[in-house]
Amino acid sequence: MLLIFVQAAVSFVILLILTRLIGKQQVSQLTYYEYINGITFGSIAANMATDSFDKFGDHLVGLLTYGALTFMAALVALKSRKMRKLINGEPVVVIQDGKILENNLRKMKLNLDEFTMLLRLKDIFDFTQVKLAIIEPSGGLSVIKKSEYENVERRDLKLKLEGTALAVEVVQEGKISVNNLNRLGLDEKWLRAQLKMRQIVDVAEVEYAVVTDNKRLLVDLKNDAITDTVTLIDKL
Structure with a gap:
């Protein structure tokens, strides 16, 4: 029980840090890409919090990797209109x-x-x-x-x-x-x-x-x- 509590606390802190790094928008302003990203982050963090401890490291690597890729994609989208159009879509x-x-x-x-x-x-x-x-x-x-x-x-x-x-x-x-x-x-x-x-x-x-x-x-x-x-x- 204590182990699950610790895993949940760690996954919560990591998820909080990643979302702060990636940036935030109002829910009504999220693109489909950002919406799906949020679901994926939550899913990985939930598995990280409740799965057995021997898989904790795998989930942590997956969460950090996904966070890093999302962060890089956001940076590229800021600098390139072509990538912004590809990632976020267009009106x-x-x-x-x-x-x-x-x-x-x-x-x-x-x-x-x-x-x-x-x-x-x-x-x-x-x-x-x-x-x-x-x-x-x-x-x-x-x-x-x-x-x-x-x-x-x-x-x-x-x-x-x-x-x-x-x-x-x-x-x-x-x-x-x-x-x-x-x-x-x-x-x-x-x-x-x-x-x-x-x-x-x-x-x-x-x-x-x-x-x-x-x-x-x-x-x-x-x-x-x-x-x-x-x-x-x-x-x-």
């Missing part, structure tokens, strides 16, 4: 001028349900109001609204205060949600007529579509006509 544009960039979402392994959740967490319920949306290396979402939709205090403009209802999804990846249309008192005929007004013949062309509380249809196509996609990091 990726996922909405540009109110249009969802589906290929970039797929690169980030994000589906539409996860992406719309991230938008809602940013108080964005109408993706067409977004000038630019960026998935950061930490996995967080940064959003710039179009200038006409920038937040203004309604009381400053002496406007009538009204509640905002959640937009209802009616098409995802070319498939119509008949149940959601029925909940809104609408039908597939209405939807196809709305799409036809936008010169969309086949619903399979639609990646994502929602209906707002005032029965306005917002549509994002699978193949948006964006010829000049924004790049946040220059090619190295």
Whole structure:
């Protein structure tokens, strides 16, 4: 029992020293690489604390080696943009001028349900109001609204205060949600007529579509006509 206590105390001190040397960030700002590193450190330290004493040295060498490699990688990343991009990843544009960039979402392994959740967490319920949306290396979402939709205090403009209802999804990846249309008192005929007004013949062309509380249809196509996609990091 005493031996385990000593091993745990030693592993705790070593882990504390290593994490102080490597540096610290808020959990919400960690990249996936840093997150996995943290899990690995914790796993090695846990084995070091609870395993038999004859394996203590092996775990210690493993922990120190992993710590040294991580420290060196962090130093290299500080001095080299190419290595920083390789280790931490890069920000990726996922909405540009109110249009969802589906290929970039797929690169980030994000589906539409996860992406719309991230938008809602940013108080964005109408993706067409977004000038630019960026998935950061930490996995967080940064959003710039179009200038006409920038937040203004309604009381400053002496406007009538009204509640905002959640937009209802009616098409995802070319498939119509008949149940959601029925909940809104609408039908597939209405939807196809709305799409036809936008010169969309086949619903399979639609990646994502929602209906707002005032029965306005917002549509994002699978193949948006964006010829000049924004790049946040220059090619190295």
